[in-house]
Amino acid sequence: MFFAGIDIGSLTAEAVIIKDGKIISSEIISVLPNPLDSAKEVMGRTLKKAGLNLAEIKFTVSTGYGREKIQAEGMAQENISEISCHGLGAFTLNPEVRTVIDIGGQDAKVIKVDSSGQLENFVMNDKCAAGTGHFLEVMSKSLGLSLDELGQISLDSKKPVEMSNRCTIYVETEVIHFLQRGVAKKDVAAGINKAMAERVVALARRVNPEKEIMLTGGVAKNVAVRSEIQKILKVKLVSPPIDPQLIGAYGAALFAQARGVEK
Secondary structure (H helix, E strand, O other), X not given: OEEEEEEEOOOEEEEEEEEOOEEEEEXXXXXXXXXXXXXXXXXXXXXXXXXOOHHHEEEEEXXXXXXXXXXXXXXXXXXXXXXXXXXXXXHHHOOOOXXXXXXXXXXXXXXXXXXXXXXEEEEEOOOOHHHOHXXXXXXXXXXXXXXXXXXXXXXXXXXXXXXXXXXXXXXXXXXXXXXXXXXXXXXXXXXXXXXXXXXXXXXXXXXXXXXXEEEEOHHHHOHHHHHHHHHHHOOOOEOOOOOHHHHHHHHHHHHHHHHHHHO
């Protein structure tokens, strides 16, 4: 039997199809203006990869933005919060995980699970974008770099700048001033990634993070942010065996499998 999870974020949409708990097909796309259209597109591509049609999926769970609408339109039989989905997905991939730090495009969440993978506690960032993927997107454009380059170039920095502000608007102004003064892009990029990591760690400390810790979401692919978080927390983050952007959709598919087997 096949089960599916659909996760619609602010910047990307993901879908995962599993059989016996194992991923057989997955896809990540940039979101479309309408969450339902994003769900149809990403699920369609995932089904095509697997050589399946929607009727062959026994149960689907939606999560993320617009998850209720996706269920209401019949593309999913149930919707579950991304907090629960990321927690289950990370724990299933590594049962030693007790803390999940999920950094998405518009928000950041720190999730704690117990020894059985059940949700224990969580915290989300405030409405400020400084600890999210959007922050890095804005900063990379200010530096004329891609998101991948923003992380990689930072690794060559020996003198990262100190950002005195945390608000995205003010940090962007600081970045422009640093560049005007002739500061190397790699040092500015390193300062940006460090500021991002500090913001995320401050959020994580509100729930007293415990090892093992897994970083999920698109920002998990930024090697510099990941490195800075490890330095500040003095831990080695657990690396998921799948693309970290798929964790939410994978968790949703696992919930779908549990619900489908019950029926």
